[in-house]
Ligand code: PEP
């Protein structure tokens with residue numbers, strides 16, 4: 001259920017409605033919008049008891065939300081969610097495209113700094129790098145762990161880039177939350193419900209990658225798990241799904257972009273690196289993602305991909321990344337977007 005407050009409702013009235021909802025034994029989720037605040041109600045089994053909610057001061061109407069996902073739904077929040085980062089002009093969602101770039105894995109301080117320097121110079125505002133890697137083989141490189149988190153914190157300090165990195169489990173979640181700006185939940189963990197709930201209790205943006213065979217509803221229910229715990233800063237990332245197709249590692253499902261935008265207010269990014277698994281497909285699919293209306297892209301960049309410890313074949317070279325930035329900058333205005341290049345000097349000093 002959803003309580004829509006009147007446009008002129010006061011903060012006290014909103015607080016009183018939330019308190020009333022909690023008294024009824026439910027959880028209240030106030031989601032401020034440009035026009036009015038909506039308060040999502042969760043924790044009810046079956047239809048929630050409306051009590052006398054409709055008659056409380058400041059309440060415009062009480063609506064039943066029939067979809068399985070509620071807080072992630074556009075029914076609850078009409079405007080697009082924009083995630084901002086304190087002390088930085090970087091944002092995910094809204095008019096500006098967000099670009100997250102960096103290696104699949106942090107392999108050494110030298111490797112990470114060399115790549116960060118290139119992607120910062122080309123204008124990315126976010127740096128990615130795996131510290132904890134979900135590898136198919138237990139014998140494959142598993143990541144540098146805490147050492148990688150420390151290297152990325154230094155990269156933030158040096159270049160002003162915001163850091164995105166994956167948490168694999170409860171233990172690494174706390175570490176990633178401490179060191180990074182965005183917590184990535186990987187495709188393999190998209191339905192790790194206890195991990196999602198735990199991420200929901202943190203107050204850091206969470207980027208969820210689409211599971212390898214997840215439907216739109218399953219994808220949004222993963223976001224709902226995080227939001228149901230009170231963390232509303234969720235970013236969705238399409239990274240390809242498994243199909244019969246054998247010309248690429250995965251099938252990048254760009255058609256989910258408009259479908260998600262109809263269903264949800266959350267920002268949606270596209271990862272053409274894992275989505276294709278091929279260096280020569282990354283640029284065309286990054287262009288297509290922006291043209292299809294994505295809020296940005298996440299791409300793997302490596303200075304020596306032939307020696308990369310993970311995902312070398314899909315990692316693009318730094319000069320290819322710079323070319324990609326030039327091209328998506330030109331495509332952006334066609335679809336009413338803008339690609340900001342670089343972080344402001346003031347932000348870099350943070
Ligand atoms: C990654 O981003 O390096 C990664 C492992 O992605 P995914 O979870 O989409 O496979």
Ligand code: MN
Pocket residue numbers: 104105274300310311
């Ligand atoms: Mn990778």
